[in-house]
Amino acid sequence: MSWHGLRIEQVAQQADTNMSSGLTEKEAKKRFKQFGANELAVEKKPSALKQFIGQFQDFMVLVLLAATAISAMLGEYIDAIAIVAIVIMNACLGFVQERRAEKSLEALKKLSAPESFVLRDGEWKKVPSAQLVVGDIVKFTSGDRIGADVRIIEAKGLYIEESSLTGESLPVEKQTAPLAQDVALGDRTNMAFMGTLVTKGSGVGIVVGTGMNTAMGQIAHLLQSAPTMVTPLQRKLEQLGKILIVIALTLTALVVVLGVWQGHALYDMFLAGVSLAVAAIPEGLPAIVTVVLALGVQRMMKRNAIVRKLPAVETLGCASVICSDKTGTMTENQMTVTRVWTNNRLWTVSGTGYEPKGRFFYNGKEEKPDKQLQQLLLFGALCNHAEIKKKGKTYMIDGDPTEGALVVSAAKAGWTKEKIAHEFTVEHEFPFDSTRKMMTVIVKDRANRRWIVTKGAPDMLLERCRFIYINNEAKPLHEQERKTVQQTVNMLASEALRTIAIAYRPLS
Structure with missing residues (x-):
């Protein structure tokens, strides 16, 4: 619903609330039970075991595991053990980095758990923002973080910083008059959005959106539904793996055919061809790549940048143009006199x-x-x-x-x-x-x-x-x-x- 286009009385009517006394506790509990907590849905994390097994899905790793099986079949147990050790070390490095990044991301999520002043049964109360429901009357003042999407019904010198939604760091002056239905999100000056910060003044509003039905919830949905992109490094390693497989199979076939043609036993020639193919596969390559990427991730961590997937750190090196703005919102939206x-x-x-x-x-x-x-x-x-x-x-x-x-x-x-x-x-x-x-x-x-x-x-x-x-x-x-x-x-x-x-x- 386009709440910004409605008059205040219409908003109260549509939200089924009383502007002078707010919702009753009974009605608030009923709506909470019906619509759920005012929280962003978090994508279910894979278990530690599933995350560890996922490290073995890389094409080069699969090639190495195939080489390990062949080495063991040929009796080359030392080679097989060495390759397995390299593959496991590679998986452990990737697993540890991903878990560390997940913990850092969880710590960031905990930073945004505000409380809100809400009018219930005619009394102002402080409740966790997760308990807000549509129709609640909330008030906010300088320094408060907005707990849900709110249609503003009272504004006294109210300015709200909305950089997390619009990318513009300058606070927006808010008012209460209805706007045109087709006004863009950044121009909805009679709305306050979940997660934004009050920098000046005070206001009162009616909650009109909670959880995933907020503007912030729409962003969360887009982030969670975005397809996984393959990094340039992953693409090149996969191409290299395919080339090595083709070369190895070609060499094996060539050695077998030439050996049999020269009068050697088929079994001996098959063993020689397979040994040559195994030797052509660079067992140490994935381990070297992982170690180099891990070092890059450590350097990024020292600069307070969290890298969730190891291959992603290499993607930055492939960037030739970086587009940025001057609003300060690509960092922490902190201003400093220099x-x-x-x-x-x-x-x-x-x-x-x-x-x-x-x-x-x-x-x-x-x-x-x-x-x-x-x-x-x-x-x-x-x-x-x-x-x-x-x-x-x-x-x-x-x-x-x-x-x-x-x-x-x-x-x-x-x-x-x-x-x-x-x-x-x-x-x-x-x-x-x-x-x-x-x-x-x-x-x-x-x-x-x-x-x-x-x-x-x-x-x-x-x-x-x-x-x-x-x-x-x-x-x-x-x-x-x-x-x-x-x-x-x-x-x-x-x-x-x-x-x-x-x-x-x-x-x-």
Whole structure:
């Protein structure tokens, strides 16, 4: 059903729910029993035994097993044992790697098991998202992960990051009005989808899709039903195996025919031909290939890349063109401040992710942030909603990734959340909107001095500014200075960096 095309009252009617009190516990249990848990169906894993036996299905391995049987029949037991040992070692290496990858994938799946606030019998309750059913009224706020597909019925400055579905890392502003029936998934601004993240604001919605009936469920179905592709290496090894079989059979037949024609016994010639055929098969090839691929997989693991099948690691080596985008969604959708331009100086900031540890460099030499850089980073953290959170040894951001990057960069310069809260107070805020392309706050320090601080798109701020802060002094922003700022923005953008500007003005 095209839920995005219906009015709110129609959605409630179709979902058979009460917007003021939600479902009753009895009705929720009934629907849960009827439609099942709100979980993505996971493809049944093969048993360890079946996975191990699967390692012997490669064509080259079958050729080696045939050679083993013939060697044993000819009494060449040492050769047969050596070939069996190679085949078993090859199977063990492949089996261990696949099991290790499966465990890593299982660990990733456990990361997405959120809870949701749901309205049942007129009361808000926190329940596992797996228990959500169609018709449930749910609410969500900044930092929450959406537990099911939801038609939004209330939105207060609500922005949701949908990169897992659309590939676009910029959060989408949500609203409640109905849309045209043929609107694409990425443009359904009155919907919230399972697995996406609320970066700003809050909202309430009606659950309209659970489990495999969600947009994420459709992706899971496509992944599980996708045909298994043969890698270039597997294709070449199979071709090599077929060529070797043809050569071996041809040699055997040739030796037998020529020997019998010269007067030798048929049995002796058959043994000689088979021995020659076995000798022509490279028993060590599969083992060498497996060891090399295993080493490649280990190198990929050190770079935090999981390779499920050994031959797949070779496929990357066959790539001649890699197509990527600039949204940040091909990695972890984490933003990090790496360059800062102020006072005609371009600083480089070290550190990755959201860990508030890093150093500042100017012209390749490490320096402590000067007064003007400190002030810029401080204003970036004040005009902000994001917070740094630590879970175990991992640092995360509650809020928008871009705002999170600004908070982290300020923390690297010593502006922690506690220090900022002690020194400054945000008195008023003009939130970001798509028309202004800016966010503005009024802040006050302990000496009762006030500033207006604004962050936003460089082009929008540049046309509104009349002064530029250089050497701790506000100077008129002439045409030459404007060109310098614009050239710096263009230079950073050409390096695939996202740019954001910060401006301020003292208040009386």
